[in-house]
Amino acid sequence: MKKSNDAFWWTLFGGGGALTAMFVPALLFLFTIATPLGWVEGPSYANIAWLLMHPLTRIVAFGLISLSFFHWAHRFRFTLYDGLQLKHLFELIAVICYGGAIAGSLVAAYVLL
Amino acid sequence: MAEETITIEVLRYLPENGAEPEFQSYDVPLRSDWVVLDALNHIKDHIDGTLSYRWSCRMGVCGSCGMMINGEPVLTCAAFLTKYAPGPIRVEPLAHFPVVRDLVTEVTDFVDKLKHVKPWVVREEDKPLEEGEFKQTPAELSDFKSYTMCINCMLCYSACPVYGLEPGFAGPAALALAQRYNLDNRDEGNDERMARLSNDEGIWSCTMVGECSEACPKDVDPAGAIQRYKLAGAAEWWKSFITRKGK
Numbered sequence: 001m002k003k004s005n006d007a008f009w010w011t012l013f014g015g016g017g018a019l020t021a022m023f024v025p026a027l028l029f030l031f032t033i034a035t036p037l038g039w040v041e042g043p044s045y046a047n048i049a050w051l052l053m054h055p056l057t058r059i060v061a062f063g064l065i066s067l068s069f070f071h072w073a074h075r076f077r078f079t080l081y082d083g084l085q086l087k088h089l090f091e092l093i094a095v096i097c098y099g100g101a102i103a104g105s106l107v108a109a110y111v112l113l
Numbered sequence: 114m115a116e117e118t119i120t121i122e123v124l125r126y127l128p129e130n131g132a133e134p135e136f137q138s139y140d141v142p143l144r145s146d147w148v149v150l151d152a153l154n155h156i157k158d159h160i161d162g163t164l165s166y167r168w169s170c171r172m173g174v175c176g177s178c179g180m181m182i183n184g185e186p187v188l189t190c191a192a193f194l195t196k197y198a199p200g201p202i203r204v205e206p207l208a209h210f211p212v213v214r215d216l217v218t219e220v221t222d223f224v225d226k227l228k229h230v231k232p233w234v235v236r237e238e239d240k241p242l243e244e245g246e247f248k249q250t251p252a253e254l255s256d257f258k259s260y261t262m263c264i265n266c267m268l269c270y271s272a273c274p275v276y277g278l279e280p281g282f283a284g285p286a287a288l289a290l291a292q293r294y295n296l297d298n299r300d301e302g303n304d305e306r307m308a309r310l311s312n313d314e315g316i317w318s319c320t321m322v323g324e325c326s327e328a329c330p331k332d333v334d335p336a337g338a339i340q341r342y343k344l345a346g347a348a349e350w351w352k353s354f355i356t357r358k359g360k
Contacts, residue, residue, distance in 0.1 A: 006313070006317035007317070007343075007346055007347045007349075007350030007351070008350065010343055010347055011347045011350075011351065014343075014344070014347070078320040082274065082275065082278055085278075087278075
């Protein structure tokens with residue numbers, strides 16, 4: 001049995017899953033439902049813009065977005081392996097999935113940092 | 114008034130006939146206190162003595178009467194006929210295992226996997242008897258107690274789609290049992306088990322489908338055990354990566 005480097009990818013997957021599950025539903029609810037419908041008084045554009053300009057916010061946003069990509073990559077890789085029975089394309093799928101997550105993270109870093 | 118009956122469709126496989134497996138139907142009394150195992154015993158005793166299946170305790174302890182009922186892995190001693198009324202009830206051997214005959218499966222692969230995880234208290238050095246017993250607090254026991262409830266019924270292996278696709282996968286019960294000993298404060302075999310199981314045929318094959326925990330008749334939660342094991346495996350991997358001890 002060969003040693004696996006899945007521990008590395010699983011850490012990113014697990015971290016992304018935990019953070020996404022915790023923060024994304026709350027953020028989506030607040031900024032795409034509650035605020036537009038007037039259920040809560042949301043912050044003004046100027047306030048949000050100021051918050052997003054802060055380096056700490058950008059680092060947090062980058063972490064959340066990047067780890068979400070890796071969460072998707074790991075899950076989608078196994079969906080293709082097992083769900084679609086494409087295990088023979090092992091390397092290609094891994095490159096596409098993790099490569100996609102890395103590319104997405106680079107774009108996020110370029111935009112945010 | 115005639116007694117109410119229910120139809121049991123059993124997948125028969127008789128290798129000496131050389132025929133493909135096929136379903137055979139039997140009508141059995143639909144009694145409220147009968148489980149599927151009672152119906153199989155009724156068939157064997159009164160209708161067709163050639164039917165083969167495993168069973169022993171009839172009370173959810175021995176783990177030998179697991180079969181597929183209407184496509185779900187269950188203990189037949191705990192599956193009441195009335196739950197499936199009006200039927201028919203389809204009974205097949207446990208999925209993902211080779212079939213020896215009728216409902217009897219070949220389980221050597223599972224037994225080998227159990228042995229592979231060293232499911233016993235591993236000590237680097239045995240403690241001399243005169244030093245007395247190992248102490249364990251209720252809190253320490255509760256860390257792993259739920260994993261000790263496994264009866265090796267293999268329902269989780271039939272439920273696990275990964276095991277169905279990759280027979281090399283150590284599987285839910287064996288990994289949960291490994292965790293049972295890893296989390297036991299008397300045990301010192303953690304490193305050895307990690308070396309055996311932190312690989313593509315061990316914990317990292319599990320894709321957290323969770324069907325094993327759904328199927329478990331003893332609430333062992335193998336899926337949860339494997340996730341905890343993955344967390345320990347990932348921590349171990351990062352530790353060895355950082356300290357450059359090599360993977």
